[in-house]
Amino acid sequence: MIPLTWFIGLGLILFMIGVAGVLLRKNIIIVLMSIELMLNSVNINLVAFSYYLDDIRGQIFAIFTITVAAAEVAVALGILIALVRNRRVLNSDDMDSLKG
Amino acid sequence: MIFSLLDVLALLPELILVAVACILLVLDPLIKKCSGLAGVISVVTIIAAAIATYCIASGDLAGGSFFADMHKIDLYSVFFKMIFYVATVLVMLMSFQYVKTKDINMSEYYILMLFSLTGMMILASAVDLLTIYVGLELMSIPVYVLAGFKQSSRKSNEGAMKYIILGAFSSGILLYGISFIYGLTGTTDLAGIAVALKDPVTSVPALSIAIVMLVAGFAFKIAGVPFHMWAPDAYEGAPTPITAFMSVGVKAASFAVMVRVFMVGLEPLYDQWVIILIVISVLSMGYGNLVAISQKSIKRMLAYSSIAHAGYALLGLIAGTAEGVSSVLFYMAVYAVMNIGAFAIIILLSVNGRIDQLDSYRGLGKTNKLVALLMMILLFSLAGIPPMAGFMGKFYVFKALLSQGMVPLAIFAVLMSSVAAYFYIRVIMVMYMKEPDGEFKMFKPACLYFVILLTVVVTIWHGVYPTLLIDLARLASSII
Amino acid sequence: MILERLFFILFAVVAIAAAGGVVCFKNPVHSAFSLIVCLLQVAAIFVLLRSPFLAVVQIFIYVGAVMVLFLFVVLVLDIKKASLETFPGLKRWPVYVILPVMAIEFLIVIFGKSFAHMQMAEAGAETTVEVIGLALFTHYLLPFEIISVLLLAAMVGAIIMAKKRWN
Numbered sequence: 001m002i003p004l005t006w007f008i009g010l011g012l013i014l015f016m017i018g019v020a021g022v023l024l025r026k027n028i029i030i031v032l033m034s035i036e037l038m039l040n041s042v043n044i045n046l047v048a049f050s051y052y053l054d055d056i057r058g059q060i061f062a063i064f065t066i067t068v069a070a071a072e073v074a075v076a077l078g079i080l081i082a083l084v085r086n087r088r089v090l091n092s093d094d095m096d097s098l099k100g
Numbered sequence: 101m102i103f104s105l106l107d108v109l110a111l112l113p114e115l116i117l118v119a120v121a122c123i124l125l126v127l128d129p130l131i132k133k134c135s136g137l138a139g140v141i142s143v144v145t146i147i148a149a150a151i152a153t154y155c156i157a158s159g160d161l162a163g164g165s166f167f168a169d170m171h172k173i174d175l176y177s178v179f180f181k182m183i184f185y186v187a188t189v190l191v192m193l194m195s196f197q198y199v200k201t202k203d204i205n206m207s208e209y210y211i212l213m214l215f216s217l218t219g220m221m222i223l224a225s226a227v228d229l230l231t232i233y234v235g236l237e238l239m240s241i242p243v244y245v246l247a248g249f250k251q252s253s254r255k256s257n258e259g260a261m262k263y264i265i266l267g268a269f270s271s272g273i274l275l276y277g278i279s280f281i282y283g284l285t286g287t288t289d290l291a292g293i294a295v296a297l298k299d300p301v302t303s304v305p306a307l308s309i310a311i312v313m314l315v316a317g318f319a320f321k322i323a324g325v326p327f328h329m330w331a332p333d334a335y336e337g338a339p340t341p342i343t344a345f346m347s348v349g350v351k352a353a354s355f356a357v358m359v360r361v362f363m364v365g366l367e368p369l370y371d372q373w374v375i376i377l378i379v380i381s382v383l384s385m386g387y388g389n390l391v392a393i394s395q396k397s398i399k400r401m402l403a404y405s406s407i408a409h410a411g412y413a414l415l416g417l418i419a420g421t422a423e424g425v426s427s428v429l430f431y432m433a434v435y436a437v438m439n440i441g442a443f444a445i446i447i448l449l450s451v452n453g454r455i456d457q458l459d460s461y462r463g464l465g466k467t468n469k470l471v472a473l474l475m476m477i478l479l480f481s482l483a484g485i486p487p488m489a490g491f492m493g494k495f496y497v498f499k500a501l502l503s504q505g506m507v508p509l510a511i512f513a514v515l516m517s518s519v520a521a522y523f524y525i526r527v528i529m530v531m532y533m534k535e536p537d538g539e540f541k542m543f544k545p546a547c548l549y550f551v552i553l554l555t556v557v558v559t560i561w562h563g564v565y566p567t568l569l570i571d572l573a574r575l576a577s578s579i580i
Numbered sequence: 581m582i583l584e585r586l587f588f589i590l591f592a593v594v595a596i597a598a599a600g601g602v603v604c605f606k607n608p609v610h611s612a613f614s615l616i617v618c619l620l621q622v623a624a625i626f627v628l629l630r631s632p633f634l635a636v637v638q639i640f641i642y643v644g645a646v647m648v649l650f651l652f653v654v655l656v657l658d659i660k661k662a663s664l665e666t667f668p669g670l671k672r673w674p675v676y677v678i679l680p681v682m683a684i685e686f687l688i689v690i691f692g693k694s695f696a697h698m699q700m701a702e703a704g705a706e707t708t709v710e711v712i713g714l715a716l717f718t719h720y721l722l723p724f725e726i727i728s729v730l731l732l733a734a735m736v737g738a739i740i741m742a743k744k745r746w747n
Contacts, residue, residue, distance in 0.1 A: 059634055212740075
């Protein structure tokens with residue numbers, strides 16, 4: 001049998017790599033991908049605990065985590081598109097600031 | 101069957117909100133012609149949901165757990181739900197004129213607020229980590245979008261981007277902590293976690309990791325230092341009513357969850373998490389108040405001041421007693437009202453074409469005496485000067501702290517409070533001491549004016565006679 | 581059982597390498613493909629943990645939908661400028677120091693006595709779709725319904741943000 005600690009250790013390493021990606025990279029898309037990496041490591045944790053505790057709860061939680069991550073990424077990419085589109089058209093700073 | 105009709109009845113308020121939001125979504129092309137109709141429908145819906153909550157709470161269903169023990173109807177959840185309803189209705193009333201001026205008058209604005217309110221209500225009633233996580237995300241995702249709603253404004257876009265990236269990052273950290281707690285205790289139910297933690301077998305070092313991650317995740321949501329980086333930019337860039345919504349609704353909901361998780365679930369580990377919370381509270385009060393002094397933009401100043409207010413409210417949680425919890429509830433209620441009032445006045449000036457700078461307020465005491473007076477009352481309340489509600493809020497928090505013997509912390513809080521008074525009073529001085537530029541005929545939309553008057557009246561009422569609310573808060577906190 | 585361990589080590593090593601690739605590649609398209617490889621390894625690990633349904637869900641949703649969305653957005657936006665972006669180098673040195681220290685500290689905690697009492701792993705039964713479906717629609721009905729509202733809200737939000745509303 002595979003010891004539980006192997007799974008948790010893998011989860012931790014992937015989580016730390018994800019955190020490093022968020023803190024070190026400037027490209028927003030890669031930051032989003034690193035956040036996905038973090039959420040995947042949490043899923044590994046949850047499913048491993050579910051298996052070793054013989055409790056379905058962890059896997060249900062993992063399904064919900066996958067769903068929420070997908071929804072969050074969709075919204076983040078929508079905001080990113082709005083941001084990039086704005087930057088191309090307006091080169092100067094915020095023209096809105098005069099109206100408060 | 102695990103669930104029955106009673107469970108559905110218990111969820112009636114949330115169902116009303118979601119149903120009306122969906123109907124609005126479908127009917128949007130038809131009602132686009134009557135501008136503002138979506139807003140009016142939303143306000144009516146929230147009032148209906150509030151009535152439904154009251155009926156459920158005073159009926160047979162009170163005190164029960166529904167949906168396999170994931171949804172709890174008790175006085176604590178009803179207290180917070182009422183705060184959310186009031187906050188959202190006031191924000192929507194403030195928005196009517198604002199969205200017309202800024203040309204963002206879409207029914208999706210109100211629909212997203214309804215969805216976010218549903219998330220907040222789920223959070224108030226949640227007693228299981230799974231429901232908490234899902235409710236947290238349902239509350240946050242519409243707010244991420246609403247923060248970036250002014251699509252043509254780069255400040256708004258960047259604020260929303262910072263908010264969602266840091267929000268997703270912190271919810272990842274929170275989830276990691278939750279997964280460890282699940283693994284170490286075998287359950288995600290808060291009561292079950294408390295039972296499992298009392299058993300000395302569960303190891304301490306891994307739990308410390310989990311607690312640190314949990315605190316980090318929650319501290320982000322309440323914008324506590326050092327997890328506050330998103331707040332000033334997101335608050336400044338968002339449409340002003342949404343800033344009010346974020347700084348009041350999201351914060352109150354996050355506090356509701358924090359108190360339940362830490363006081364019910366992690367209660368046996370009090371000594372571990374109280375230290376981290378003390379650090380965050382001290383940093384928030386210090387940093388928030390000190391940086392607010394140098395701000396020229398009023399919205400940004402209020403953003404930093406709300407970081408400080410989160411620090412004050414945390415003190416009630418740090419006290420760790422039922423009295424402390426009741427002080428947090430009271431603080432959230434009065435903070436909601438006075439903060440919305442302050443933002444309403446900012447919106448009033450913005451609707452009249454004034455920009456969001458300290459300079460816009462000069463001479464308001466001479467040109468618009470009533471507005472200046474109302475602003476002065478709200479600023480006094482935020483600063484914690486008697487006899488306003490803000491003072492009573494801080495009083496109860498300090499009382500809870502002192503009854504636990506944490507005197508240095510209380511002294512530091514009072515010190516920071518007096519530092520904060522500087523930048524609040526500075527606005528009042530600009531209003532009354534400086535000369536105005538000229539005549540200022542202010543266009544006062546009815547709904548906006550109503551919000552300002554209501555918040556000022558409630559502020560003075562609870563400053564002079566807080567007994568009603570504090571008794572309610574005490575009753576609510578004795579449940580958990 | 582040595583075969584299982586060998587497989588796990590294989591998947592773990594590839595996953596870590598791919599994760600490193602996500603963070604290190606300059607071109608976002610390379611990062612996206614690296615992330616796809618990592619997600620496939622995670623799905624394989626789910627199979628090792630006797631959850632084939634979750635593995636398939638992971639591939640459908642994560643690889644099939646989320647990563648495709650990522651690639652669409654990367655290709656729509658300006659890639660050339662992005663691939664000229666340099667790594668922060670030594671500017672953010674606190675991260676290079678604190679993060680490995682924290683990781684090693686946590687690893688020591690994990691491989692210490694923390695989870696020792698759970699090492700006794702029985703050959704657990706495979707989690708079928710039936711078991712998950714039963715749990716999802718009875719015990720966990722409330723989060724399930726909230727998630728569906730969340731998906732609707734996210735859809736509305738994403739469309740509102742991405743649609744051009746001004747001139």
